[in-house]
Amino acid sequence: MSLTTKESEVRYEKGDYSIIGSRRPYVDAIDKVTGRTVYVTDISLPGMLHGRALRSPHPHARILNIDTSAAEKLPGVKCVLTGKNVRQKKWGPVTKDEYLLAIDKVNFVGDEVAAVAAVDEETCEEALSLIKVEYEPLPAVLSMYDAMKEGAPQIHGEFPGNVNHHFHIPRGDIETVFKNAYFVHEGQYEASLEYQAYIEPMGGVSVWDNRGNVTIYAGIQTPTWSRNDYAVALDVPVEKVRIVQPPFGGGFGAKLSQQVHPLGALIARHAKQPVRFCLDRVEDFQCGLPRVPMHFKLKTAWDKDGKYLAKKVDILADQGAYASYGAAITLTAMYRIDIMYQVPIVHSEAHLVYTNKVPTGCFRGFGNSQKHFAHESHLDEVAEHLGMEPDALRLRNIAVPGYMNPHGWKANSVEIEACIKTGMARSDFHEKRKKFFSFNKTESKIKKGIGMAPCVHVSGNRSFIKPFEGGAVLLRMNEQGKVFVYCNEPDMGQGIRTTLTMCVADALKLDFDHITVPDPDTDIVPFGLGCFASRGTYMATGAMHMAVNDMKTKLIKIASQILELPEEDLTLENGAVVSLSDPSKKVGYPEIAWKHVCDYPGQHMLGIGHFTPAGVEYPDEKKYNNISGGYAFGCHVAEVEVNTETGQVKVNEMWGIHDVGQPINELALEGQIQGGLAQGYGWALMEHLRYGTDGKIINACFLDYQVPTAADIPKINAELVDSFEWTTGFGAKSIGECCFIGIAPALQNAIYNAIGVRFYELPITAEKILAALREKNGL
């Protein structure tokens, strides 16, 4: 039997929703804002020790000797580990290239050299200061542009030329198109190193039992899936690794598989006591997994009416010292955007290189944000060359429902046209362009501009596990009629717990107080990949649709026995099964649930649901096949004022218009859109994790690595267009990443509109703007 459901078999219809589509505060919001929620950092177990790591001060160096004798003698120290005295294997989610503790060589400033467990953090710090490490510094690769140069220092012996992956995906005869096209445009763009800046740094608490099982209470987006990586790192069978995911302070992608969890577990194994291993903020800046910096060479071909004929992209991507998810992120940057535009011929090539800097990883958009910055800047340049409005050029080429692109991806629901048109109307885009054009001709030192960029992302990306894609939900009704939801599309602050609660409440006509979504525990929840690739809403609500129907059938069956009425006469209403013909006849869920527990002694009623996205297949060796069932679209618009005397940009207003299929929680969607745009605004104008020539980060603190504060963020207008994704039960696509992706290029385009200068690298700071203006004016 094929694992893939044929698309023609699936066509869900929009239901008559009562809760779905309304605005609901997060079910866990009050506990969070009143300080009751226990985060990873708050966890304390009996006998718990603290762990800290000694980190390399060199970007690249050989370890000649480590002397831990003084540290071991310090009172309060339980154990001191180095790469030489523990058993370990190289691990990594894609490429196994990293040890928990370096053995012979360190590859970036922050690389773990030794670790200690002690009674408190201060003793750990003191112990670390007593460890003597002798290094032989080696020449380092501090720029991705140097990585592949002849004679460059080699970081990993297995990867000559520092190239971890080289991809080449050609579709069609591109050179002929370039030769014959009416207009060919080329440009180069660079997306910078951006830190996720979640509120809680990476961390976990690990405890081993006497049978060799480890439990890690972890701030993690992918509990079930990361067990596999962690088992490799710890060199134990995967069934020995249990992960419990308590509430944690956000991830934005950084908190998939992380070094901090298996290293904490390793320390706990040797200390033979529970160990809390949480990074401080400086460490988190130094060795979290920030965004993969990328350089793009883009070349596109067009006819005179603005029809998009071909696109060629060549990417250089910097994964830092270890690979993490760099390969998958680079692939996404190469071609994800190809489902938004109908371009028949697309070539993409990429080199993913190692450098002696922080390992880079997943961050909202997963390479697609970097590409949107490059591509949507490029398209504005093309529109200007062709004398077209920026939206008109896009509208001329956007995908339509059913569009199959050259990679074999098929778009189902597509409301990108509505997103763009609504964005233009709400922002009064064309009127403002005219007004600003006249205004900018005056002597005013302030110049005004407005810019736009459409955006696309997936709802789940089938390219990680060959035989698996989808999601599962297990509902359990206890003997009081309370429903528990077990699912492996976890909450990391994005609100999926509330989304799932709303689906149960809507479908089973049950109030929120009788629905609980426990923290995921890999000993209990169904298998699932976790929270990345904007999977959550699409996959989990797809599975939930089946699970609630399963439970509904069971409720009606038992109620029919209690009420002695035919099942066809029964419906659900207000926590009870009610007769359609005589509404006075009804039975509440507690009574039904109790009967179930008595009839099947002790058994709780279960609702089982699983979801396979229709028409989605694992990519073949040429990266062909549809990777997602629900492509989510949007259009971002930004209006700015640029002070030409200081270069400072004031963003007046931003708009985020999105196609998310059927909205589940409109309040949460609005929050996601505002948060996404605010974060993108930071990436575009402020944020840049910078390295000095010594290979150290020069702004590893929030004073110098600036993110926008509430006082900086302008008004953000969020709006959803009418849509329904028919491949999933409740018709919902995901928002998580799509709402970040368009705003950086929209801001770039707005700044260009204001001052006529385009910036080819992020962030666009006041200082860069002033320098560019002076150059433009020949000063």
Place this chain on the structure above:
Amino acid sequence: MNNITYHAPKTIAEAVSLLSEVQEARILAGGTDLIAKWKKSHFFDMNLVDIRNIGELSVIEEREGRLFIGAGVTMDRVCENPAINEKFPILAEAASKVGSVQIRNLATIGGNSCNAAPSADTVLPLIAYGADVCIVSKSGERRCALKDFFKGPGKTALEKGEMLKGFSLPYPAHGTVGMFVKHSRRPGMDLATVGVATVVRLDAGKIAGIHVVLGAVGPVPIDVEGLDVFVGKEMGAASEKIAGVCTDAAKPITDVRGSKEYRSEMVRRSVALCLEGSSK
């Protein structure tokens, strides 16, 4: 292990006697700089002298025909105080731009000077208004001009056993206009990339008095000298030259907040902006 002894004197006399007796004394006023520094410097040992119980340090009152502001007055009180807002408006403005709301509720005006950061916001208007500092020790009280108080980044004229009691400000003459510009990367909360305070008195369009102080463009706040030559000149004609003198006086460096070239340019532009504002 942290080795901290906590002292909470109730009077200035008790405080200065402690300061002269104990080693590694650190004054806790708002703590917003001290605690950050303590964390960053690996939790050094200290005798913590908490001065928040000393009532005399938190007064704002007229003394000897001048305004006295106690060193322990918090930034939020500086922002809201009617006398400061009326007579020294740019001091209130500068205080309102220090840190965040939470910081301003704790941070003190004395701490802002004693921390001696080149970017300190309130120092600029204080110098521009001609403030003196009142320094106390066991052996009594001394005064010096605030502009002479700073000896380098993090270094002040305070000797061991001394503490800052407060600031004494002469009331500006009628017709004096103060202007303040804090140029920073992020309006929400940031250290200044460049700070400028000007206090100008005009007499029928002509400059009768001028004082310009620059922050974050040198190791200590710069009280620009040589501006007396512009007294008697028309502001409109002189402002560009004054901005030039100020730009030459600035000694900016390149750091994570901005390059020296950009800072230099922002000094010129901010001074010009202040002078333009003064003539309105």
